[in-house]
Amino acid sequence: MKILHTADWHIGKRLHNYSLSDDFERFSTWLQNYILAEKIDVLLLAGDVFDTGYPSLSSQQQYFNCIATLKKKAPHLHIIITDGNHDSTTALNAPKELLKYFDVQIRSGLTSSPEDEIVEIKEDDGTINCVICAVPFLRDRDIRKLVDQSDYDDRINAVKEGIKQHYQELAELVKTRAYKAPVVAMGHLYTHGVSSDQSSEREIQMGHQAAVEGDIFSKEFDYVALGHIHSAQQIKGQVPIFYSGSPFPLSFSERNYEHGVRQLEFTDGELTSKKIAIPKFRRLIKIKGTLDDVRTKLFNIDTEEGMLNNLIELEIIEEKYNPTLHIDIEELMNEHEKNFSTHQSIIIKHRFSFNKEIKSASEMYDESVDINDLTPFDVFKQRLDQEDKIQIEEGLKQQLLDAFLTINEQD
Numbered sequence: 001m002k003i004l005h006t007a008d009w010h011i012g013k014r015l016h017n018y019s020l021s022d023d024f025e026r027f028s029t030w031l032q033n034y035i036l037a038e039k040i041d042v043l044l045l046a047g048d049v050f051d052t053g054y055p056s057l058s059s060q061q062q063y064f065n066c067i068a069t070l071k072k073k074a075p076h077l078h079i080i081i082t083d084g085n086h087d088s089t090t091a092l093n094a095p096k097e098l099l100k101y102f103d104v105q106i107r108s109g110l111t112s113s114p115e116d117e118i119v120e121i122k123e124d125d126g127t128i129n130c131v132i133c134a135v136p137f138l139r140d141r142d143i144r145k146l147v148d149q150s151d152y153d154d155r156i157n158a159v160k161e162g163i164k165q166h167y168q169e170l171a172e173l174v175k176t177r178a179y180k181a182p183v184v185a186m187g188h189l190y191t192h193g194v195s196s197d198q199s200s201e202r203e204i205q206m207g208h209q210a211a212v213e214g215d216i217f218s219k220e221f222d223y224v225a226l227g228h229i230h231s232a233q234q235i236k237g238q239v240p241i242f243y244s245g246s247p248f249p250l251s252f253s254e255r256n257y258e259h260g261v262r263q264l265e266f267t268d269g270e271l272t273s274k275k276i277a278i279p280k281f282r283r284l285i286k287i288k289g290t291l292d293d294v295r296t297k298l299f300n301i302d303t304e305e306g307m308l309n310n311l312i313e314l315e316i317i318e319e320k321y322n323p324t325l326h327i328d329i330e331e332l333m334n335e336h337e338k339n340f341s342t343h344q345s346i347i348i349k350h351r352f353s354f355n356k357e358i359k360s361a362s363e364m365y366d367e368s369v370d371i372n373d374l375t376p377f378d379v380f381k382q383r384l385d386q387e388d389k390i391q392i393e394e395g396l397k398q399q400l401l402d403a404f405l406t407i408n409e410q411d
Contacts, residue, residue, distance in 0.1 A: 001121075001129050002038060003184065003264040005273075006031075007046035007227025008246040010086065012059030014051075015251065015284075015311065016349040021062060022308055026281040027247045028066045031261075034276070035074050038263070042121060042130065043070070043077055046227030046244065047084025047137055047188030055091060064095075071102050078121050082136045083108035084188040084227055089136075107134040110142035114169050121181075130266065133170045133185040133221070138163055163189060164216040171218035182266045185221040188228050191235050194243070214241050222271050223264055231257050232275060240273060247278050252313050252349075255284035282308035285345070288315040291328055298336055303344045310345035316352040325352055380404050 009027075013020045035043065050059055070077055081104065083092050089109035096106045105119050119132040140155075143162030167185065174183050192211045214237030217224045224241040231254070232245030244262045249255050260277045283304070287297045294316055301310060318325060333347055340346075384397050392400075 001042070001182065001266045002040045003042040003044060003130070003266075004035065004038075004040045004276075005044050005046065005223075005225040005242065005244045005262040005264060006247065007044075007188070007225070007244045008048045008084070008230055008250075009045065010048055010051040010246065010250055011062050012051045012055050013250055016313075018311060018346070018348045020248070020250070021058065023248045023281050024062055026308070027278065028062070028069070030278060031066075031247075032069055032073055035070065035077060040074070040263070041076065041078060042132070043079045044132070044184070044186060044225050045079070045081045046186045046225050047082050048086045048227060049081060049083065049092060050087055052086060053088035053091065055088075067099070067102075067104060071104070077103070079104040080119055080132050080134050080186070081106045081108075082134050082186050082188060082227075084137050085139075087137070105132075105134065107136045109136055110138065114166065114173060117170065118173065128179060128181045130181050131174065131179050131183045133174065133183065135166065135170065135185065135187045137188040138166060160212055163212050167216055168218065171220040174218075174220045182222040182269075182271060183220060184223045184225055184264070185217060186225045186227075189226065190228060191226070191241070193235055194229050195231060195233060214238075217241060222266075223273065225262070230254055232260055232262070240271070242273065248281055249284050252284050252286050255286065280307070283310045284313075285310055286313045286315065288317070290318055291316050291325065291332070295332060298332070298345075299339070299343070301343045301345055303342075307344075310343070312345050312347045312349075314347060314350035316350070317355065318352070319355050321354045376408065377401075377404060 009024065010020075011024055013024075034040070049063065055063070067079065070079065081092070083089060087108065092106055092108035096108075099106060107117055107119075111117075117134050117136070119134050120128050121130045121132065122128050140159070143159055167187075170185065190211045192213055194211075214235045217237050217239055219238050221239050224235075224237070224239060226235070226241065226243045229243045230246040230250060231243070233243050235241040235243070242262055245257065245259055246254070247261065248259055249257060258277060259280075260275050262273055263276050264271065264273045285301065287294050289297070294314055298312070298314075301312075303310075314329075316325070316329060322328075329350060329352060333350065336343075336345070336347060381401060384392060384400060
């Protein structure tokens with residue numbers, strides 16, 4: 001029995017308004033070829049199928065084309081898909097009844113019974129080869145059904161306990177059924193101990209504070225296939241717990257990740273798993289320095305045959321204020337664009353700053369934070385926290401925050 005663990009496809013992703021649809025197409029082709037070559041029996045997709053809850057028609061078309069091609073080339077393949085924090089339960093469940101006739105199982109949104117999440121992979125004679133506990137993304141509204149939050153001091157503990165109880169209940173069901181086949185649990189969540197370069201992902205539930213411990217996963221599970229963290233890695237626990245990572249870079253902060261999937265193989269009751277590297281389809285390049293430094297680096301970028309166009313982010317930092325810098329940058333970008341045939345690179349983001357200058361809203365945050373995901377209150381608080389020109393006492397800072405909230409409520 002061979003199982004391929006994938007996650008975080010993020011179909012429809014746009015990087016600074018540049019579509020990554022070609023990146024997904026390259027991955028889809030690679031995936032099809034790998035599954036055929038290695039005779040994979042089961043494909044797992046642990047959440048974040050789409051990048052948004054309301055995927056475009058073109059994104060849905062890519063999704064269905066990928067599934068259709070996989071099933072056409074490998075009719076024996078079992079496909080099991082769970083949702084992530086980016087996905088809409090309604091959007092994923094819409095084709096659920098149709099897709100199950102093609103042996104594509106979708107689990108999106110919590111149901112009234114955990115038994116609905118148990119998928120048995122069987123032979124034609126009914127023999128169970130493996131069992132997948134396909135746990136969907138547990139949203140706050142789902143967790144409220146799992147625990148009495150009045151028993152906890154805060155929502156964070158309630159979230160952790162809700163997730164823990166759900167996996168414990170599944171483990172009890174598995175134990176009661178006494179399967180003779182390997183059992184794999186899926187999930188889309190955040191665990192303690194992950195390393196993700198401060199993560200390019202928007203945090204789930206209540207952020208890192210609601211992270212669960214690896215030991216919530218019972219020994220009834222032979223392997224735990226997780227999604228949400230885009231950096232592939234193992235988590236400490238009682239059983240093998242892995243994030244497969246995303247199949248290709250979805251932000252500039254992920255440009256140095258080693259993207260891949262994980263292959264599981266059960267032979268004579270023994271589990272082995274290994275990371276399978278996915279070839280790079282394009283390079284994401286960040287160039288930082290003075291205007292002169294950036295110019296030199298920009299026009300010395302190497303091209304690689306067969307790769308998609310390089311995507312570039314420029315960060316220009318000058319020591320002294322220059323009111324015409326933006327004009328110089330525009331001229332540089334125009335010159336770069338005219339020479340596209342030599343470097344095959346596209347500048348999709350640029351920004352500039354001056355040392356000792358008060359930062360703009362977009363520059364107050366790490367590159368992994370998308371300014372579009374922040375509220376006005378988030379930006380205002382960060383601005384106060386980074387004030388270094390005058391000393392603001394904590395009492396006054398709190399008064400300013402309260403006043404800001406009051407003004408927004410009046411709007």
